[in-house]
Amino acid sequence: MKEYSPKIKILDDDLSVDKYATSFVINQVRLQPSSVITLPTGSTPLGMYTLLSDEYSNKRISFKLVTFFNLDEYWPIKKSSPSSYYHYMNNHFFNKVDSPYENRFIPNGEADDPNIESKKYNNLLEKYGPSDLTILGIGPGKTAHIGFNEVGSDYNSKTRYVLLSKETHDTNLKFFDKEGDMPIGAITQGISNILNSKKIILIAKGVSKAWGINRVINGNIGPDAPASFLR
Ligand code: F6R
Secondary structure: OOOOOOOOOOOOOHHHHHHHHHHHHHHHHHHOOOOEEEEOOOOOOHHHHHHHHHHHHOOOOOOOOOEEEEOEEEEOOOOOOOOOHHHHHHHHOHHHOOOOHHHEEOOOOOOOOHHHHHHHHHHHHHHHOOOOEEEEOOOOOOOOOEOOEOOOOOOOOOOEEEEOOHHHHHHHHHHOOOHHHOOOEEEEOOHHHHHOOOOEEEOOOOHHHHHHHHHHHHOOOOOOOHHHHHO
């Protein structure tokens, strides 16, 4: 396996990270208006979505021709749930810009069967992909997950239903009203779907990501730290 050295950029504050990530998306869309872009949810990219929405409001960019894929979605979850990634994406980005509904894909948390939904999602990624650009966050603490590819995820993994690790469960519980509302699993793009992307940037903020970033850059490449497969 060929190993790549990721380019590392350390910035002074959250806003600088948001601006840096935003510049990748803007440059990609300007260069190729019909790009395919994979997006994350979570707290880390919120500032990026605000800046991207501002760029659109100020008429500096259009997302009309872009195809967006999301990395993951809880399963099962109602699209209308404020904790769903479907809701997150509409709320923080899609409803603020000119992205047509038919150009955005998020695994369907309302699907009857997560395995069938995962297959459909893989087919969509194959049809429209590979992504020209993928933006990732990294799971906190020792999860080092990308998407919801938790510890143990395989290099060849594709979109599939996964169980969330205890650490992910405990971290993300705050996004749900109560314990019983939080699904125990999710549908996530697999490591191989992510690695198919022509360009990948991973953004990390705050001390809870320090262990994972160090592990990913300096440790061995393997399923015990799924983000290490980026190398
Ligand atoms: C979310 C996703 C996850 C998050 C990660 C970090 O779509 O794919 O891998 O990027 O859990 O989440 P935050 O940004 O909330 O720390």
